[in-house]
Amino acid sequence: MRLRARGNTGFKNRVLDVVAEIPQGETRTYRQVAELAGSPDAYRAVGNIMKGNRNPNVPCHRVVKSSGEVGGYNAGGPRRKREILKSEGVLLA
DNA sequence: CGTATGACGTGCA
């Protein structure tokens, strides 16, 4: 895996895969996820995908903004996301 | 096929 070069619509699938590989206790910025997914400038699409994504295998709550903010969350609101991160042992800004 | 939307990022006032 990991072949699909840019241009393939597999971006979404890639983002989910990358996020699913994020170790517990660690956080990645939308920028990093987009870059690992193959499009360092598609952080916009990343957030959009996470929003529409509902996969429990994808710890989207581990994806935060580059500013250090947790960003947003769909299942419970940003407040819930922050709580989860704290529960994982993540030091929030 | 074209338009609208977005869980972002950066810059400037």
Place this chain on the structure above:
DNA sequence: GTGCACGCCATAC
């Protein structure tokens, strides 16, 4: 430190 505006990519309708 805060607020507003623009730009970027991909998805969904």
